[in-house]
Amino acid sequence: MRKLLYEEILAERHTVDTVKETLRHPVHVILHNIRSSYNVGSIFRTSDSALVSGMTLCGFTPHPPSKEISKTALGSLETVPWTYEKDILKAIQHEKDSGRKVFAVELTDKKKLYTDLVLADYPLTLVLGNEISGIDDAVIDACDDSLEIPMFGLKHSLNVSVAAGIVIFESVRIWNEIQK
Template identity: 30%
Template sequence: MAKQDELVFGIHAVSALMKRAPERFIELWLLKGREDERLLPIINLARKYGVSMQQMHRKALDDKSEGEQHQGVIARVKAGKVFTEDDLQDIVESTLARNEQPFLLILDGVTDPHNLGACLRNADAAGVQAIIVPKDNAARITATVRKVAVGAAETIPLVQVTNLARSMKALQNLGIWIIGTAGEATQSLYDCKLNGPMALVMGAEGKGMRRLTRETCDDLVKLPMAGEVSSLNVSVASGICLFEIVRQRLTN
C-alpha cells in the first residue's frame, strides 16, 4: 500500500466516507459470501462510482485490519486532508460569518485511538465544529479511529497545531472563552456559565492537561465525583462536558 493511502474499515466508517468523498476510494474488500442488507448500500455506492471490489476470506480481512473488527468491509482510500492552524482560523471565521457561536474541543495529550474516535463521535453529536490536537504526542486519524467514530471522522475536522498554547491564545483573540477540565479546579462544571463562544479542553486520562495548556485556559472546572474513582475516561468526561454546554445553550 502506498504511503499516501489509508485503510478504512467498518460499515459506518466506510459508508460515511463513500457518501462524502467517493473520489478517494481506490478499492473495496468485502467478506466473501456476504451481501446482506447492511453491506448492500455500500456495494451499490461502489458500483455507482466505479470503485473496484474484491471478495476475500475472513482471514485475509482480519490480517488487513490487524485484528480490529472490520464488519466484513475494508476500503483502501487516498489520504485525506490534514487540517492546520490556517484551517482553524477559517473554520472559526466562517462560523462567526454565519452568526453562529464557535464550539470547539481541544484534546491535550490524548494518544489512544479508541479515545479519539469516541471523542469525535461525541463532538459530532454535540455540534462541535472542530477538534484541536497538538501535532506531537497525540492520536491521529487512523482506521481504528474511523471505526470507533462511526462516521464522525468524516464530519469533524481534526486540526493539528504546532503550538497548542499559541493556538489557544489565537482563539481567545477571536473572542472564544476557553474552559479547561482539571481535578484540582475549585468550580464545578455545573456552576459555570458555558453558553457563549466556547472551547473545551480535555487532558489525557491520569496526566490531565500540560502546565502551559492549563495556564492558558480562561477558567478551570471539574466534574463532581461522588465515588471512589478519581477520574473518568477522557471520552466519557468529554461527552458529559460537551452536552452540559449544549444544555446551557438550549436553555439560555
C-alpha cells in the first residue's frame, strides 16, 4: 500500500463542469440558524464530497458571499447547488412538495438511528440546527421523522459539521448499497 500522489488524485477528480453534470445522490441538506461561518463552509465541502443534490440555508445561517465560508468550503460553493430561504418552515414544505422525506438530525424521544434508513426514506432531506440549541420544536414538528447519532460519552452532542459529515455520508452509503 502507498499513499496516492497528488497528480494521481487530480487525474481522478471531477472538474467544476463535470461535477455540475454528474448525477447527484438523492440527499438534500437544510442548515437552520447555524452560527459559525466555518461550520457552514465545512458542510459545503462535505456536501460536495458526498455529491448531495443541494443545500438550503435558513434563518440566520451565514451564506455566501463570505470570506469565512469560502475559507473552509475550498471551492465547493461553485459545485454545490444552494439557496437561501429565511423561513425554515417554507423550506421544509418545499422539500416535502418536491417529494422528499424530511429528517431532523436531533436527539428526540423517537429514536431512529441514522444507520436505519431504508429505500422508502429516499429522496430525503436532512435538517441540521444551531450549535447550542439544536433544532426548534416547531421545526421538529414540521419534519417527517428524526435521525439520531448515538452518544456514548459525557457530552451528548457533536460539532454540527461533524454530525453533518456522519449523517450525510451514511445516507449516501445506504443509498448506494440499496442501488446494488
